[in-house]
Amino acid sequence: MTLQPRKALKTRKNLTPENTEGTEIRISQRTQRSQRKETGMKFKEYLHILNELAINRPEIMELDVIYSVDMEGNSYKTVHFEPQVGYFDGENFEEENVSNAICIN
Numbered sequence: 001m002t003l004q005p006r007k008a009l010k011t012r013k014n015l016t017p018e019n020t021e022g023t024e025i026r027i028s029q030r031t032q033r034s035q036r037k038e039t040g041m042k043f044k045e046y047l048h049i050l051n052e053l054a055i056n057r058p059e060i061m062e063l064d065v066i067y068s069v070d071m072e073g074n075s076y077k078t079v080h081f082e083p084q085v086g087y088f089d090g091e092n093f094e095e096e097n098v099s100n101a102i103c104i105n
Helices: 023-039 043-056
Strands: 066-068 076-078 084-088 101-103
Touching: none
Parallel strands: none
Antiparallel strands: 066 076, 084 101
C-alpha cells in the first residue's frame, strides 16, 4: 500500500453543502478513535498512522519518541527499546511463541 499526503481537513466553520465531501469519513474516524480507547489499537492501524506522519511531516523524523505512562497523561517518558512481539494477558506481557500483542516499550 502506497500512502499519499492527505489534503487539508475541512473545519466545521468552512463546511457548506457544496464542500462536505469526506465529512462522514472524518466523523467515522472520530468514532473509531473513541472506540479505540476502550478496545485498543491494532498494529496495522498504528503503523498506518506512523507512515502517514512520516509522509506528511518529514521534518519530524528526527524527533524523540515518548510515551505516556498512563491513560491520563500524568507523566511521559522516552522510548528506549525496540518493539517486542509476545503474549499479553491483560496485565502481564511475556515474549512467547503464542502472540497476541506488540509491546512498544
